[in-house]
Amino acid sequence: MIDVQRLRVLRAVAEHGSFNKAAGALLLTPSAVSQHIAVLERTLGHPVAVRSTRGVTLTEPGRLLVEAAETISAELDQVRRAIDRLAQERPRLAVATFTSGGRHLLPAALSRFVQAHPEVELTVLESEPEEAVPMVRGGAADLALAYHFDGPPPVGPGGSRDLAWQPLMEDPLWVVLPRGHRLAGRSSVGLGELAADRWVLGCLKTEAFLRRYAELAGFDLRVGASTTDYFFAQTLVAAEVGVSLVPQVALAGPAGAVSVRVEPPRPARHIGLVLPGRRRMNPCTAALAEALAAAATAASTSTPTQIGTRAAAPR
DSSP states (O other): OOHHHHHHHHHHHHHHHHHHHHHHTTTTTTHHHHHHHHHHHHHHHHOOEEETTEEEOHHHHHHHHHHHHHHHHHHHHHHHHHHHHTTTSEEEEEEEOOHHHHHHHHHHHHHHHHHHTTEEEEEEEEOHHHHHHHOOOOOOOHHHEEEEEEOOHHHHHOOOOOEEEEEEEEEOOOOEEETTTTTTTTTOOOGGTTTTEEEEESOOOOHHHHHHHHHHHHOOOOEEEOOOHHHHHHHHTTTTBEEEEEGGGGGGTTEEEEEEEEEESSSSSEEEEOOOOOOGGOHHHHHHHHHHHHHHHHHHTTOOOTOOOOBBBOO
16 A cells, blocks of 8 residues: 555655755655655555656656645545534535626525525635636635636546536627617627727636637727726726627626627637535535526526616617
């Protein structure tokens, strides 16, 4: 059986690139580090590290062991936090979420969850997917509401040994126009029809995404303003600073703006949950995931008018 402490030593060797530096970080002697690695190699039957004048290089078995050690360390941290929670008077649950998804889906989900679990103390952590995934992996959050565009999910389509991706809903993007815009009365528009317009970005991440669609539509994107908030972007559209591309769940409907469907190929975000592996998921996490799935199902059947945006009226 492979000793967890020796895996910890191997991780330190990989991180610091030498036995001496690893020994200093672990408060061990270089000889003790060397002995740990030697025993690990005898147990495994393969060399895990090669020493040279340049430092230490891991072999392929060594790299595989370091990857396993990182997963094991994350799971042990999660178990430790779970044990700590058992000693607390009230169970706690932390959910990470991106802003627009949390604003649209969390209230209904948390209302349902709190009714069934009034004893749980909830913490909501606002974070983008690239921050939320490590939070769930490390145990700082029990689950995360996240999204991706036309690339792979944040944890891959098949998940990983310690995390899983649960799709929730498609979140189509709408064009938001000033109410007096020449296309404001249309039921749908093609992005190519907006080639001459300036754009207001509601999220810096969407710029590359929007540029790809602009290229498909045959025009160069002209950026008039960049923000980090879809709701703020829509107020700038209402002020006639430009037009914007906004996810349906973030449509806010300021009085001076209207939302119009995008003609195919219609861009969309894909919203889902980042969850711990089944062995690490506690009943409260599973219950909140179920409540979020129900909220997403209800939101998927909503229209922009129902979620707060006044759709354009035909002329």
